[in-house]
Amino acid sequence: MAATLLRRCLTAPVAMLAALAVLLLAAPHAAHADPEGGTKTLRDALESAAKGHLEATAKLDASRKRQGELRDTLKQAQADATRMQAQVEVTAGRAYKYGRATTLTVLLDSGSPDSFLDRISRLDAMAQLDGRALADYRRAVDTTKAAQQAIAREIGEQEKQVGILARKKKEAELALGSVGGGSVAGGFVSVNSPLAKPAPRNSDGSWPKESCTVNDPTTSGCITPRLLNAYQQARSAGFTHYTSCYSVRDSGEHPKGRACDFSANATTFQNVAASGGDKQYGDRLAAYFVKNASRLGVMYVIWYRQIWLPNTGWRAYSASGGPAAVHTNHVHLSVL
Incomplete structure (x- = not known):
């Protein structure tokens, strides 16, 4: 009887450790879920449309x-x-x-x-x-x-x-339109936005293909040289609030080193919609990226339930969820 009780006491911690190990192994996969809202199909379609537009524009x-x-x-x-x-x-x-x-x-x-x-x-x-x-x-x-x-x-x-x-x-x-968005929106535009230093192009005006080859200054990951230029230019223009670029996700541009999330708040991503000075900061930053889209190789910008693409301008973006999913607490930038 005593031996059986001893075995049970020893087995219980082992079982708990095994269960904890399962949770720890599963946790990273859960962290991969994209908090940006939308679907992979939508993002792939938007990427194809934006890239096709920019390539055709360069050829034109x-x-x-x-x-x-x-x-x-x-x-x-x-x-x-x-x-x-x-x-x-x-x-x-x-x-x-x-x-x-x-x-x-x-x-x-x-x-x-x-x-x-x-x-x-x-x-x-x-x-x-x-x-x-x-x-x-x-x-x-x-x-x-x-x-x-x-x-x-x-x-x-x-x-x-x-x-x-x-x-x-x-x-x-x-x-x-397939996800309930797409109507023309007011958008965020300012003629007073400063000009950014252009990212390098090919001799024919097209954008060179780039991969995740430079250190991301916001995380321990990597980003493309073009995204690094966009990040550095934004900071030089005074947009120095908390930013995070590379992250491990199931889809999107972040794991490719082609996207950054620029928090409206100065120090962190707050789980509330930006207001007051933070909202004005996000408005100015979104307008800055739009004005410099051709200089920085911008594929799209998302801010406050709106998305800007080079071939449509500002349109309604009807993702559902919290402030991160509807982009009311950060400006999302994707580059080619």
């Missing part, structure tokens, strides 16, 4: 730049062709006038050796001059035609990208 801008350069080339080629037109007409008239006389006939008509040599020199110089004039004129005409054709191709490229922009905007609106 690059095409317009090329078109401008081609128009300069066309203008110069047309001016060259016009300038040489008179010289070509003189060459053509001379060819018509002396076309029937051979070079040998012209030389045989010379009355003296000196005249013969003089005619040889003049014929050679005339041939060289006429050859250069005709070659330059032909080159100008060919350049004009090539530039006109290239401009037509660029116009076609621009029409293609404009179509993509319209489609991506519709995709974003449908994604937000």
